[in-house]
Amino acid sequence: MIGPRYYFGVYHWRRRLRSIGVDAISIVVAAVVGARTQCRGRRFVAAAIATVAAVRTGRTLRRLGAPPPWSLERAKYDALASRLPFDRSDRVLDVGCGTGRSLVGLAPHVPDGVVVLGLDVFDDRIILGNGPRLARRNAARAGLAVEPIAADAATLPLETDSIDIATACRVFHDLPAESAAAALSELRRVCAPDATLGILELPLVSDGVEGDPDPEAYWSDRVLEAGFEIETLERLELSGRPEPYVVIVARPAADP
Template sequence: MRLRPTYFFGVYHWRERLSRIALSTLLICAAAAAVRRGRRLVRLAAVAVGLGAAYRGGDAARRLLTPPPWALDCAKYDGLASVLSLDDIDRHLDVGCGSGRSLVGLAPHLPDDCHVVGLDVFDDRVILGNGPQLARRNGARAGVDVSPVRGDASRLPFDDGSFDLVTACRVAHDVPVERRDAAFDELRRVCADGGTVGLLELPITPEGVSDYEAYWRRCLEDAGLRVERVTTVERERRPGQPYVAIAATPR
């Protein structure tokens, strides 16, 4: 029996959540001591504090493993791949690759000899373990030789037209609004004529914008790209708020 590869994609918002768990643990211990030694009213108050701390700590522990560090959720990447033309891709750039979820998710759809570059700021203050080594390791387990590059989505360190395929998976919404236009311009700049830009995004837009599909289409079009194909992928934990996957080509 062939075992499936094991991945580790890091723990999201680990500092905040571990801090909440630690504080809740201290409150529970303090409440337990008060219950043993305090008077009736003090014991009742301590029980209330302890229960509240247990709830908050349990919620933080649950969120610590959301999404699970080993889970991939292939459906969203399959959805993006379904709108892309991937048969003749020689060079692929994944912007905002992080610890490698998108690299692993797209790996089965790429040609075997495709050279893959993963770019990210690799900030482990948000995702525990987020770094070039983890992106490379997860890619290798999926059969992809990844070349990690540290960089900024709004100032890509590559020449014009360097890649046949440029993808940005669940990262554009994290780019500050004031730098978002520059980031989309960079996706267009490094994409070769005849190449494709693939965008996978959440239903997250600036305040006052309700049609997220139209918003992300417009971001691509304003950067000089022509939207070719669009699909949506339902999210298991957020029904009715699907991902949108868009393929666009340089004009």
């Protein structure tokens, strides 16, 4: 039986296609120079340049499909979702939903009747096809009705104390440190007093951070500074992956 067919877009497509274009020009120029010169040394240099460019092109083409536009890696989302009380929630917010990969991953754990909001800036300069329509379509194929919201995580267009569960999957490490801190503070504002925050992160930290901090310590400190209390902090090892994930489950701290 064939399952639902998803398309999550091609990551970093502009940069990679630009690289392929530059290498293609290098190959053509090297071929022309090599064909027109009688100098053995110049032919050798031209052949070397063309070979290097061809190898680089092949590597970039492989990276265009990394991650594959249809893959999900469901285990990481199951690990996070199994720790979140979806059965006791009315409104769920997924920050940085993009084309819907995280929404599809969380979908099996979300009961019918729960309002799900998928927030993203929907910038297709990074992911080809990134937009509300694709996020909604992928989620619907997973059986999840989603209301996409085009907005910045640092300025959430939501009422205070209006969200029961907020998730952020592989989002904050892509943001500058100040933006990540602002987004976490905004999540604290919109989360209800008994809400739950679930974070799935790579073992990386935000841009602009000096030194080489431990990812678990770094992200736990950022969550605490935003006004949450951490319930779970663990490293998630998945077979076939060289890097683990960091899973954090937290609740709003009581006001002093």
